Amino acid sequence: MTNNISIIGGGIGGLVTALSFDKLNIPYKLYERAAYLKEVGAGIWLSPNALQVLEWINPALLKEIQDSGNSFNRILVANHKLKPISDSNQEFVQKTFGYTTMAIHRGKLQQILYKYVAQESIELNKTFKEYFQNSDKSLKVNFTDGTSIQTKSIIGADGINSSVRKQLFPNSKIRYSGQTCWRGISDYDLNSELKSVGFTLWGQKFQFGISKISDGKVYWFAVKLSEPNLQDDKENLKNVLTTMFSGFDPLVNEVIENTPIDKIIRGDLSDLELLKKWSIQNICLIGDAAHSMTPDLGQGGAQAIEDAFYVSHFIKKSKSIETAYEDFYNYRKSKVEKLVKQSRITSKIAITNRFIEIIRNFTLKYTPEKYMQKQMAELYKLDKTIINNMYSS
Numbered sequence: 001m002t003n004n005i006s007i008i009g010g011g012i013g014g015l016v017t018a019l020s021f022d023k024l025n026i027p028y029k030l031y032e033r034a035a036y037l038k039e040v041g042a043g044i045w046l047s048p049n050a051l052q053v054l055e056w057i058n059p060a061l062l063k064e065i066q067d068s069g070n071s072f073n074r075i076l077v078a079n080h081k082l083k084p085i086s087d088s089n090q091e092f093v094q095k096t097f098g099y100t101t102m103a104i105h106r107g108k109l110q111q112i113l114y115k116y117v118a119q120e121s122i123e124l125n126k127t128f129k130e131y132f133q134n135s136d137k138s139l140k141v142n143f144t145d146g147t148s149i150q151t152k153s154i155i156g157a158d159g160i161n162s163s164v165r166k167q168l169f170p171n172s173k174i175r176y177s178g179q180t181c182w183r184g185i186s187d188y189d190l191n192s193e194l195k196s197v198g199f200t201l202w203g204q205k206f207q208f209g210i211s212k213i214s215d216g217k218v219y220w221f222a223v224k225l226s227e228p229n230l231q232d233d234k235e236n237l238k239n240v241l242t243t244m245f246s247g248f249d250p251l252v253n254e255v256i257e258n259t260p261i262d263k264i265i266r267g268d269l270s271d272l273e274l275l276k277k278w279s280i281q282n283i284c285l286i287g288d289a290a291h292s293m294t295p296d297l298g299q300g301g302a303q304a305i306e307d308a309f310y311v312s313h314f315i316k317k318s319k320s321i322e323t324a325y326e327d328f329y330n331y332r333k334s335k336v337e338k339l340v341k342q343s344r345i346t347s348k349i350a351i352t353n354r355f356i357e358i359i360r361n362f363t364l365k366y367t368p369e370k371y372m373q374k375q376m377a378e379l380y381k382l383d384k385t386i387i388n389n390m391y392s393s
Contacts, residue, residue, distance in 0.1 A: 002138060003029045003151040005315075008128045008164050010034065012044075012106075013287030013304030014157035015113040019057045020312035022118050029151075030117070031143070033127035037114050041106040042183035042265060043211065043219025045198060048097040048380040050302035053309040056387075061116050068112060069104030070212045073196040077364060080203030082249040086364040092373045097380055101298070103198060103211040103219055105185065128163050137282065153282040153321045155311070157304070160272060162289035168280055173273040177294050177347050180226035180268050182241065186218040186259040200350075201248060203357070207350045208245060208252050220255050221295075225351060228268045234261055269294050271344060274337055279325035286311055291336045296346035299339050299379075306382070307332065313386045339379075 005021070007014050010032025021028045046054075046065070055062040073094075077086040090100040114122070127144040131154060134140060142148045156164025165172055190212050200209040207223040222241060232240075238256060241264075245252045272292040278285045287304030311328045318324035349360050 003027070003149060005029075005153045005155060005321075006031060006139075006141060006149065006151040007155045007157055008141075009156065009158035009162075009289070010037070010110075010114070010122065010124070011157065011159060011287070011304075012110060012113065012301050013289075013308060014155075015110065015117060016053065016057070016305045016308035017155060017157060017286065017312065018117045018121060019061070019113065020053075020308045022121070023057050024312050024316045026312060026315055028121060029149070030122045031126040031128065031141075032122065032124050035125040037111055037124075038107065042185055042221070042263075043103050043213050044106040044109060044301050045101055045103050045211070045298040046109075046305075047101045047298065047302045048093060048099055049382050050305040051099050051102070052097065052380075052382040053305045056309065056382075058116060061112070064112050065104060065109060066099070066102060068108050068214065069102045070214060071102040071196065072100050072198045072211070074198075075101065076197050076199035078199060078201050079361070080201050080206070080208075080248045082199075082201060082251065085202065085361045086367070088372060088376075093376055093380065096377060101198060103213045105213050105217070105219070106301075128158065130167060131164070131283070139282065154284070156283070156285045156289045157287050158289055160270065160288040160292040162285065164283070165285050165289050168283055168285065169275060172275060174270050174292075175273055176228050177269040177271065177344070178225055179223050179294075179347060179351065180228070180230065180266060181295075182222045182264055182266050184220050184256070184259040184264040185213070186220060186255045186263075187216060188218045188255050188258040189216055190218060201252065202350050204247050205351050206244065206248070208248060210251070210255060218255055220259070222256075223269070223347075223351065226268070232266055237261065237264060269347065271340060274340060277326075278329045279322075282321050282325075284311065284325040284328070291340055293340045293343040294347045296343045296350060297339060299343065303336060303339060309382070310386065 004027035007017055007028055007030040010030055014030055018030045054065060073090050075088045076084060078084050093100045129142045129144045132140045139151050139154055140148055141151055156162050158164055195212050198211040209221045211219050213219045241256050242253045271294050278290040286307040293300055310332060314324040314328045
């Protein structure tokens with residue numbers, strides 16, 4: 001039997017693509033390397049562009065995700081002493097879109113998405129190895145366990161280190177940002193003023209972000225300039241981090257101190273050099289496999305979710321899969337490339353010298369609210385006309 005479309009990767013982008021295919025009755029099979037999905041990782045922010053896709057898939061799915069996370073009424077950038085630099089009230093976003101950005105445990109989000117996918121269309125414990133083009137343009141996919149499948153098309157949703165991309169675009173390059181990041185889940189109760197705030201502290205050549213993800217649980221991340229591929233001494237890690245952030249507001253070290261050591265993860269921050277296309281014939285990349293960005297705008301997951309929405313609609317309305325993938329890239333290219341570039345710039349200005357800090361803080365503080373609202377409306381907009389056009393054509 002030949003699959004119609006094989007999705008490689010059961011992360012957020014792959015699962016939302018599967019859910020979108022279920023919604024539009026597009027036959028597929030999803031292959032995920034994990035033997036089972038457990039609640040690992042740290043937190044993720046989901047902005048209204050992502051939440052609109054989840055609501056379109058199933059309002060009950062959106063509600064379960066919202067009930068399992070925490071929505072923000074403010075997004076704050078502050079200095080290291082928690083003095084506001086940019087304080088964005090989310091009332092405008094709430095009125096415009098019906099909800100605001102929220103934070104949730106990444107593993108919890110993945111489990112909820114998995115639960116809603118048609119279970120017969122997912123196969124776990126399947127690690128992609130390679131593909132081969134058959135004479136009839138179909139594809140053979142080999143897995144590392146020695147098994148193989150036949151498929152008409154592949155969607156690579158397997159992340160920044162995508163094995164599908166490495167074969168499809170062997171010259172693609174991952175760029176190290178010069179920064180490393182620790183992420184953690186702390187057993188900590190924020191005070192009432194901060195429970196509905198997503199906030200980041202910039203200063204002293206460090207960055208520290210904090211947001212409540214559920215009752216008694218706080219997601220945090222810590223960023224500094226670093227050589228790549230360094231390892232932590234786990235026994236001494238908390239001392240290293242608390243010393244590093246000793247000049248910050250005391251809240252920062254309280255959050256670190258209340259984090260179990262096995263809940264602290266380190267990873268270097270990288271992005272993907274922009275690709276000139278995301279597909280060749282019947283093979284296409286989405287999410288981080290296609291356009292990984294640094295996490296500074298909190299849009300990596302949201303853009304993978306947007307990809308799922310758009311690629312599924314282009315497949316549904318196009319006469320050929322190749323055309324669908326080309327149209328998908330042409331439609332998404334402009335927004336995604338802009339965000340990749342903006343994320344990289346933000347990562348540089350978040351950790352910089354004191355002179356640039358002063359200019360940056362002044363600029364952010366005096367940016368007009370109307371301008372900020374316009375930027376948010378543009379970023380969070382989901383083009384629903386693609387649905388209308390599909391059903392009217």
